Amino acid sequence: MRTLSALIATTLLTAVALPAAAAPSYDxxxxxxxxxxxxxxxxxxxxxxxxxxxxxxxxxxxxxxxxxxxxxxxxxxxxxxxxxxxxxxxxxxxxxxxxxxxxxxxxxxxxxxxxxxxxxxxxxxxxxxxxxxxxxxxxxxxxxxxxxxxxxxxxxxxxxxxxxxxxxxxxxxxxxxxxxxxxxxxxxxxxxxxxxxxxxxxxxxxxxxxxxxxxxxxxxxxxxxxxxxxxGPYVHRTATGPHGLPLSYWLPRSDPERYLKVLRHLPADLRWLEDRLGRYPFESAGVVVVPGASAMETQTLVTFGAKTWAASEIPREILVHEVAHQWYGDTVTPSDWSDLWMNEGMAMYLEARWSASHGRAPWSAWTNYFSQRNRRDRAEQGGPGDYDPGMFASGCVYYCTSAMYEKLRGKIGNDAFWQLVQQWPQSQPDANVDRAGFAAMAEELSGQDLGDFFETWLTSPTWPPA
The missing domain is CATH 2.60.40.1730 (tricorn interacting facor f3 domain)
Structure with a gap:
């Protein structure tokens, strides 16, 4: 039998040892x-x-x-x-x-x-x-x-x-x-x-x-x-972004310089985004270039298909779009896929703003394009907040929402609009969000009742709405 003193000693040792061995809370x-x-x-x-x-x-x-x-x-x-x-x-x-x-x-x-x-x-x-x-x-x-x-x-x-x-x-x-x-x-x-x-x-x-x-x-x-x-067969390159932000590039070993021609602009494009969205929300940023097409805003490390890099100028615009998602989609993330518009619409809107500010296409051309797509995409896919579930990430969530954001800017004023764009991700980092919260912040900053505005723009399948 264990003596009482041995039992007490064991208990004391266990009590002392437990905190060091306790699992992280991961709160x-x-x-x-x-x-x-x-x-x-x-x-x-x-x-x-x-x-x-x-x-x-x-x-x-x-x-x-x-x-x-x-x-x-x-x-x-x-x-x-x-x-x-x-x-x-x-x-x-x-x-x-x-x-x-x-x-x-x-x-x-x-x-x-x-x-x-x-x-x-x-x-x-x-x-x-x-x-x-x-x-x-x-x-x-x-x-x-x-x-x-x-x-x-x-x-x-x-x-x-x-x-x-x-x-x-x-x-x-x-x-x-x-x-x-x-x-x-x-x-x-x-x-x-x-x-x-x-x-x-x-x-x-x-x-x-x-x-x-x-x-x-x-x-x-x-x-x-x-x-x-x-x-895969990657080489690793590093750089430094705004306020010492570590940048990491994982590039195909066969031709890394091809990708670095665009990636050298990432620090400047991050600064452009920070001027509109506030400080970058994560501990690092970067890109991994993978076989295949398309690009994805994977958190801190954008996944970029090599085939999408074929046109020499296009990748920079797409990269701005995906990095904009680090604020809209990554640090603030929809609770439900019905609010995909919140991510894709803002990333598309900022991509277009970047394009216009860098002489790629005039802003008037972008707004005309958004208006044309707004009519066409709704008829095919539904409103950006009520799209066909079998047509995930189709044009309506990008272009109809971009048209909505530009209309909202005209409705509440330029200053209130850009204040909303920046405060939304900065006020609730790492959160899950929904359209009600976004509308509430827009109403608070503008002093306007915007319930009908958002309901119409997000759910109407026709334009002008019936």
Whole structure:
């Protein structure tokens, strides 16, 4: 039997040791998840992920991703089990909760973890998995999404992903909806001679017998659609932006100078954006150039398709658009995909303003184009705040909303408009937002009742409205 003195000593030692061993709280990842009105099949409002800790190893020869995910989450309600999104081609090897192995089932693209949970309690869920990532169909008619969403394996074995409105679950277990933002740490082991790249600051890069190991840390919470992973033959270049901001460029080894011709302008373009939006909201900025087309505002590290770089002048305008999203979409993120207009409309509006201010196209040409698209796109897709769910990220959310923003500027005045544009992301960093909040701030700054204005512009399927 243990003596009383030994028991007391053990208790004291445990009491002293516990705080040092206690897990991080990850309070910065607290969210209020909701079921998405457009794509409710993805994500679970019963789960609030606080932190994703991903350890990923890519085997190029076998096209196999071996993953280990440590997910700290909060249950938002009492439930008999937990649910996460996970791609059907990723095979679950083990699941544990708070260190104890538990049963699970992987039904299609949903991982069910058979663990009863209590509202507002936190749990550490570990998932070991492996498989070949595969894209999923996109709810869109856009040509650059015909190949699907999520992680793509190229012919030569590279990895790259773009995943809006969903698709993160094709490479890690996720609560794949915009209203659940979480902190992120990623460790990637890439084949020899290649490197793995993800969001945030590069903490370390080491060459081992297994390949190149990189570690990345994202200090601000991120929505799953804004995470990125690329594995390939990259070279790393760095620069400095406004107020000492670290800039990081991951470029194809074959011709990095081709991309640096445009990227050397990024510090100046960041300053242009900061003059209108306030200080850049994150700890770093940069670009990773991946095989394929299109571009995506992945947080702190824009994912840019090499094919989109074909025209020598176009990439700079697109880059301004994607970097503008770091304010509109990334630090303030819609709670629901019905408010995609908030992100894309402002990024498009600022892209056009940049273009006009840099002599690319006169502002009058842009406003005429917005007006023409406003009529045409509504008839085909619906209003930008009430678009057809099968036509995600089509023209209406870009051009109809840009026309609305210009009309709003005329209605409330230039000073109040630009005050709104800057205060919206600066007043609620790292938050999830909705149209009611945006309209309320516009009304407060202008002193006008704008309810009918926003309702008409966002929901009317015709123009002029019936």
């Amino acid at each position: 910065g990842g607290l969210s209020t998840p909701r079921e998405d009105s457009y794509y409710p099949q993805h994500g679970d409002p019963g789960v609030d992920v606080l932190h994703y800790g991903l350890d990923l190893r890519w085997h190029r020869g076998s096209r196999t991703l071996v993953g280990s995910a440590d997910i700290t989450l909060r249950a938002t309600a009492d439930a008999d089990d937990l649910q996460l999104d996970l791609g059907r081609t990723l095979h679950v090897r083990e699941v544990s909760v708070d260190g104890t192995r538990v049963a699970s089932s992987h039904d299609g693209a949903v991982l069910h973890v058979e663990q009863p949970v209590v509202s507002d309690q936190r749990y550490l869920v570990h998932v070991g998995y492996r498989g070949t990532p595969h894209t999923v169909a996109a709810p869109s008619t856009r040509s650059d999404q015909r190949g699907g969403l999520g992680m793509r394996v190229t012919k030569d074995g590279q990895l790259r992903t773009m995943q809006e409105p969903y698709g993160a679950f094709t490479w890690y277990p996720a609560n794949d909806q915009p209203s659940d933002k979480a902190l992120l740490d990623v460790r990637v082991t890439a084949p020899k001679g290649w490197v793995g790249v993800s969001n945030g600051r590069l903490l370390s890069r080491k060459r081992t017998a297994a390949g190149t190991v990189t570690r990345f840390h994202l200090a601000h919470p991120v929505a799953t659609y804004l995470t990125t992973l690329a594995v």
